Amino acid sequence: MNALQFILGGLFGLILFKGQVASLPKIRAMFGFREPDLYLIIGSAVAVGIFSLQILKRVERHLPLKTPFHYPEKEMTKGVIIGGLCFGMGWYITGACPGPIAVQVGAGDWPAWATLAGAVLGTYLYARLKHRLPH
């Protein structure tokens, strides 16, 4: 499983790189409504995701599965809103969501190490402050 996940991560990273999802100018163009590319990438990814999960749910009944598939579920908290806004601001500044940070580092753009360090420390900050934040 680990080797497979490494290969899948590699493919995912390559797709993010080639789709320019890890390119700061493309992220800025998205927030500036100058190019439709990123909207089309996210939109078509979600369309494929919705369609394929619907098929999977219908096919699953006919499969001899020991444990049923687990579909991604999300819980509503205040953090979804407050944290979501914080992440969006960081996304604009860095031109990278968490996946593309790793892609930028891997591609050799050294300043992305600063983004990565910030992201890990930001996570640690949340971990330490969690009990004081509204959820």
Add this chain to the structure above:
Amino acid sequence: MKSILQPWPWWVTGPLIGLFVPLMVVLGKKLGISSNLKHACAMLLPTRNVSYLQYSVKDFVWSLWFFAGLFAGGLVGQAFLSDGSVALLPVSLFSVRGASILFVGGLLVGFGTRYAEGCTSGHSISGLSNLQKPALIATLCFFAGGLVMRGVDAILGGVL
């Protein structure tokens, strides 16, 4: 060959990204990248008295391998599958000042994604694919946050 070396169009990359959602479900996992920031903290930083980071990271080693793969994907893409036309970070950020700005942005990314319990992959791709309402709200907030920062950047005269 030339079209492989150039940036790929949205109708290639978008659907390929989308296919990772059912693929991970079939493998008994779920697509989500920002949780690896949490795993990294649990491995590298002190966890005493931090209940959020007190869990068995061993159960998520598969996820860290996926995360490690992302670095390799960027490396392979840049070294072997690029004609140099994909620019990731602009030249202006290759400086101490640039790295400082990215560090602060990174803090917001790490803090925000964990507080929201997901990033673009977990909420906007994975969550929306399963028609989860919190994922839609999260996605709208991601964009709202970006637009706010774009406004701040404009007010400050484009320093970011």
